[in-house]
Amino acid sequence: MDTAERAYLDYNATAPLREEAARALVHALERVGNASSVHAEGRAARAALEAARAEVAALVEADPAAVIFTSGGSEANALALAPGFARPGEAGAEVLLVGAGEHPCVLDGHRFPADAVERIPLDAHGVADLAWLEARLSALTGRRALVSLQLANNETGVVQPVAEAARIAHAHGASIHTDAVQAPGKIPVSIRALGVDAMTLSAHKIGGPQGAGALVLASEGYGLDRLVRGGGQERGFRAGTENVPAIVGFGAAARLVREHLDGERERLARLGAAFAAAVREKAPEAVVFGDGAPRLPNTILFAVPGLRAETALIAFDLGGVALSSGSACSSGKVKRSHVLDAMGVDPSLAEGALRLSCGYATRDAEVIRFASVLENIEARRVRRSRAA
Template sequence: MAVGQRTYLDHNATSPLRPEVAEVVLRALQLPGNASSVHAEGRAARAEIEAARDKVARLVGARAKNVVFTSGGTEAANLVLTPGFRRLGQAGPTRLLLGAAEHPCVLNGHRFSADAVEIIPVDGSGILDLSWLEAHLNGIGDARVLVSVQLANNETGVVQPVAEAARLVRAHGGLIHTDAVQAAGKIPVDLAELGVDVLTLSGHKIGGPKGIGAVVLASDQFEIADRLIRGGGQEKGFRAGTENVAAIAGFGAAAEIALAQLASEAERLQGLRDEAEAHVRRIAPDAVVVGAQAERLPNTFAFAIPGLKAETALIAFDLAGVALSSGSACSSGKVRRSHVLDAMGVEPALSEGVLRVSLGWTTTKEDVIRFAEACERVVGTLYKRKASAA
């Protein structure tokens, strides 16, 4: 997206609000009723929520009654990653296994004690070590386990073998959650095909409003004994409090658009991503694309140019009118070493320079050209400094 010659390539942090979604949000904001009220105004608000619930469910192949709205992906993950998440009539998990490259809302937001948590390693491409997972599950006896594996990494775009992991976990009798925040709307996501018990979503990653997310359960045979927000019976008791009708309606609208355009947008964005990646390799032949050998989201690539620090590069790109990221946006806006790259074994000298390009519905070929022009200037300045210092 170019606004005043600016190019926005940070859709994995937030994808700008779609105009069609903004219209839905504005209309819903003007509804006077509380969705818990039985009068006509309340029923109108309730209808907006239930229509959105159906649209979000369709995006991931779920049933609408199993969608629970939250304030975002972080709250959604915090809600389900707890010893209190269990099948009806069964005891909850006593152990939590987390992928080493998970989002901070999973690594830091779960509600298990530290001694009950173990980390599943990833290989040099960022792919979960399924052999380790299988051996570990076979070695923990009768311990009840909950496993959390993201569907696609927010920093590198690497897609995880969630269905394979789910088969291993089910064979052990455990539960499995996948953080599908980055994957939904970019690649096909089907709850049954993945074989997971629960997945979590966020609206602003697909052109919806910020501050809305969802827990999506595989069936209605689950409960959460220790819910985060207690009070009234909203969201079937999973999450109390008056619903954010406007944000929920916007989330539904964004989910409907994302599903309708899924195949065409994936093809379009992968073409633009590959073009941008080719520009980087042309401009800096020694550039390293992280996870290049793995399956990745069609809109994402992370790269490093030896000798170029991320903090310096982000400022330079920003001054050139291009918005990029150095990784997760959920780190207080600071450029810091990435736990994802550390888990992949990327050398610190290289990981300190990794930049993320993430495209989306606003991205055009002109944006890719402007990115390439900015990259040439940034790299040219770097090499001029190297030459003068030599």
């Protein structure tokens, strides 16, 4: 099938590269110069790098000097989630408290001992239990904690109460990090308004290139355990020659997201409502997960009882629609979502979870294609069920 006829609805996995970001990336590729060199070419590369840093900082209302570029969101999370992470003038953490529905790069990518890590429970809607968090922090007498709570879940789209979690954390002397990679371009994101100490961003989630991300700190002066040691790049926090072309593309995408946020939020809300209506109309038995909580406007995680995710994904793909399961591991196999497990969803239903996520290039025609394919899939499921 011609790719022009396909409906790409997997933006939470990766968004298509924006044309402006691609042009910026190619232009940077065509120029020579190491950003650490003092000659004219090196200074030009440094200027492009710092311009991109300013754009990424502006996206989340941060200080450019507090933006550390990395190879992506996973590295940024690993950089922050270590015992050496410390607020200015304070000691590091002994305990890590993470949301039970965090991305695997948070659940498995931290650098704390296993016995020093605890998971913040989720309620049935996928929202973190802040009463549990406050009680646990109160019980950690004399032990400093680091909290990590994602701003928006990559599977359900549920928006977490991060600002309230930050207030609780700081009241108990803890620091707090948020993995915010899914949020920019869909909801307003401000490190100041959220009150967090650190925030993770990723270029390819907002239409920038893969291979660039950032750890954004609330200010300068934080302590970090370096992951990559060597030269003094990124103010000594991340050694290695910066990937200037990818970072420049990141900056271009960040500028576009910031400039068009209000209109895009309204458009995504309209599209999301249309997709949700299609799910309910074509598959009346479908369950939408996190439906009772605030969610990103672009994300719907749903399951139809009796429909397995593997079967549905293939059928959607053959019909020209790209979706994902609730959780796809690096090998591409489908497995049951740990997020839905943490929400207490029945395993037989969780195994059928399908995630739809739209974005900046999604159009009304893709809603129609999705609805048509879902209708066909559901008709076949009903026929099989009646014949059984």
